[in-house]
Amino acid sequence: MERHPCPFCAEDVRVGALRCPHCRSRLDPIAGERWHRSHEGRRLAGVAAGIAATTGLPVAIVRAAFVVLTFVHLAGPVLYAALWVTMPDDPGEEPFADRAIDAVRDLFGPSHRSSRPFAGDPDAS
Numbered sequence: 001m002e003r004h005p006c007p008f009c010a011e012d013v014r015v016g017a018l019r020c021p022h023c024r025s026r027l028d029p030i031a032g033e034r035w036h037r038s039h040e041g042r043r044l045a046g047v048a049a050g051i052a053a054t055t056g057l058p059v060a061i062v063r064a065a066f067v068v069l070t071f072v073h074l075a076g077p078v079l080y081a082a083l084w085v086t087m088p089d090d091p092g093e094e095p096f097a098d099r100a101i102d103a104v105r106d107l108f109g110p111s112h113r114s115s116r117p118f119a120g121d122p123d124a125s
Contacts, residue, residue, distance in 0.1 A: 018056035026056070036088045047083045 002015040019026055037046030039053045048066060052059035070076035085097040094102075098115040 016020050036093070037084070038090050040054050045080075045084045046089070047087060050087055053081070 003012040004015055006013050006020040006023060006025065006027065006038075008025040009020060011022040012019065015021050017027055035050065035054050037050045039046060039049040039059065041049045041052075041059050043049070043063075048062040052062045053055070054069050055062075058113065066076040066080055068076070069079060085100075086095050088095045
């Protein structure tokens with residue numbers, strides 16, 4: 001098994017470890033290839049499984065956090081929905097929110113002009 005030193009405590013850790021077993025520092029950046037919703041253990045939309053895979057936390061803890069946040073002004077479902085539209089479904093794929101924004105831009109396009117000119121528009125007379 002290949003090992004390398006932890007950048008924080010200089011102890012040897014195995015290659016591919018998410019956290020150092022000695023100082024518990026995160027060895028991998030949070031965003032990256034694992035920031036998507038199509039993970040094993042996906043239940044509803046895959047948000048909790050994606051967060052768990054990205055952060056290295058157990059998926060049960062992430063799901064419990066969403067349940068607890070539900071009792072705090074319904075922050076759990078709101079946060080879950082926001083992450084659902086901003087996390088890509090598969091690695092390398094655009095999130096739903098980006099695809100929706102692109103569709104709206106394509107629908108109205110650069111040739112679209114509002115019936116009322118914007119006050120700051122230099123073409124407005």
